[in-house]
Each structure stands twice: as C-alpha cells, then as structure tokens.
Amino acid sequence: MTDAIVLAAGESKVPEGIFLFIPPLYDIFGSLAALIIIALVFWKKVLPTFNRVLDERAEKIQGGMARAEAAQAEAQVALAEYHQQLAEARAEAARIREEARAEGSTIVAELRQKASDDAARILENAQRQIAAERQQAAVSLRAEVGALATELASRIVGEALADEARQSRVIDRFLDDIEASATIGSREN
Template sequence: MIKATVIAAGEGEVPTGIWLFIPPDYDILWSAVALVAIALLFWKKVLPTFTKILDERTELIQGGIAKAESAQAEAQEALAEYTRQLAEARAEAGRIREAARAEGSAIVAELRTKASEDAARILENAQRQIEAERQQASQSLRTEVGALATDLASRIVGESLADSARQSRVIDRFLDELEASTADQR
C-alpha cells in the first residue's frame, strides 16, 4: 500500500473518500475501447457461432419431439388396429365355437338316430331268427313226437305202423277221435 500511495503521490494529488474506488479517466477510456473491441469480436464471430449451434440443437430437439409424436401416433394407430383385430379374432373364435357345437349336436343326433335304427334292425333280425328257430323246433318236435307216438301206438296196438300209409291212417283216426271228443264236450 505504501507503494500505491507513493505512485499516486508522484502524479499529483492523492485521492480520498469514494474517489479511491473510481479509476482515472484514461483507464476508463482504454477499458471502454478494449470492451468495445471484445464486444464487437464477440458479436461478429462468437455470437453467430453460438446462435448457429443453439439453432441446430433447437431443430434437433424439435425434430426429435416431432418424431416422438409421430411414433406415438403410429403406436396409437397400431394399438387400435391390434385391438380391432383382437376383437375380430375373438368374434371369429366365438362363431367357430358355436358352429362346432352345432355340428357336434348334429353329429350326436345323427349317431343316435343311426344307433336306434341299427338297434331296431338288430331286434327285428333277432325276432325273425327266433321265430324261424321256434318254427324249426316246433317242426322237429312234431316229427319226433309223431315218431314216438307211432312207435308207442304200434306197441299198444300190436301191429307195425312203420308203413307211412298206415301211419297217416292211424294219425288221421286219432285226430278224428280227438275232434269228436272235443265236439262232445262243447
């Protein structure tokens, strides 16, 4: 501080009070010239570069926002399309299910009808077969009973009834006597 006082005292009068903080006029002038030179250099060279960089960044950001908005719109459209296709697929699945149920019911009904027809046919065939076997058994029984009856009759009568003419005469006589006895009982 002593040196600053000495330098200032060498030039003349020593500033006091607020003037200690205010520089001399020539310092203000040369500082202003330097400030204007730097400001012009900044305004002509640096500021346009910063402005250009900031404009590019703004464009990139706005382009990114626009791309994001378009991507979001496309995503919304895709979601709507997916939802529509899903609804169509569900409706189609429902129609297919209903068609399958109807077809299944028709097949079951057809199989029941066919089964009842088959059962009726099998029952009819069985009844025919039973009737044929009954008739065959009846005829076989008559033949055997007739043979036994003629054999028994030949033993009782004492004559041979092996001759077919005699057998038919004996059987006819027996049937006539049987008819006469039933007629008398009425």
C-alpha cells in the first residue's frame, strides 16, 4: 500500500513556492459551490427558524420583565397597604391603651370615692351607736345615781323619801348640781 501512495505522488505534480498555499481551481470552485449551497440552505431554512426562536425568546423575556414589573408594582402597593395597616393598628393600640388608662383612672377614682363614702357612713353609724350607748349609759347611770342619792338623802335627812315626786325632784337637783360643778371645773382648766 505504501508503494501505491508513493506511485500516486510521483505521478502528480507537486506545487512549489507560493503555490503550496493556493489550492487548485477545481477545489476552489467545488468548495465555493458547496459553500453557496450551504449558505442558501442556512439562509432559507436555518436562519428564519433561528430568528423565530430568538424573537420568541425575546418576547418571553419582555413578557417576563413586564410581569416582573407588574408584580413589583403590586408588591409596592401591598407594602404600602401593609405599612398603612400597621400604622393604623399602632394608632388603634395607642388609643385603646389611653382608653384603658382613662378607664382605670375613673375606676380608681370611683373606688376611692366609694371607700370614702363607706368610711364616712361607717363613722357616722359608729358615732350614732356611741351616742345611743352614751344616752343609754347616762339613763342607766341616772337611775342608779338616783337610787343611791335617794337612799343617801333618806339617811342624811332622816326622813323617808317614799313619795316619787319628791324623790324625782331630789334626784334632778342632785344631778344638776353635779353637772354644774363639772361645767365650772372644765372652765377653770
């Protein structure tokens, strides 16, 4: 086989010099014809399909960008709504806190007033009870002192004070004298 290659090479003319870089004319025309056919097929079949795919992709990208811009605008609106609702919620919470404070102050004031009223009522009842007990003690003391004074006067005078009117006058005079002496003693102090 190597002999056949050497024989074939020997029969053809070997280019020399610059012709080494220039192909033969039949190769140039053959290659040019193949290039033109490939270029026409590419121009008529491949390039329109390629352009259509690129146009579709560009449209998808443009649509995606438009959708993204619309979504971003919606997000901005939603964010603004959220901030507005948050501000309203904070204002509402502050208002509720203030109402609760005011209501608490009112309740405290009402409870203080009620406690004060209850204390005054309890004090008044206690004073009435003390006055009633003092009155009852005075009546009881007057009766006991009257009985003792009558017995003492009967012993001193030596006469019986059996008459009730006389007994009552003596007791009243005795008690009036005691009260008068107590009044004079308190003025001197």
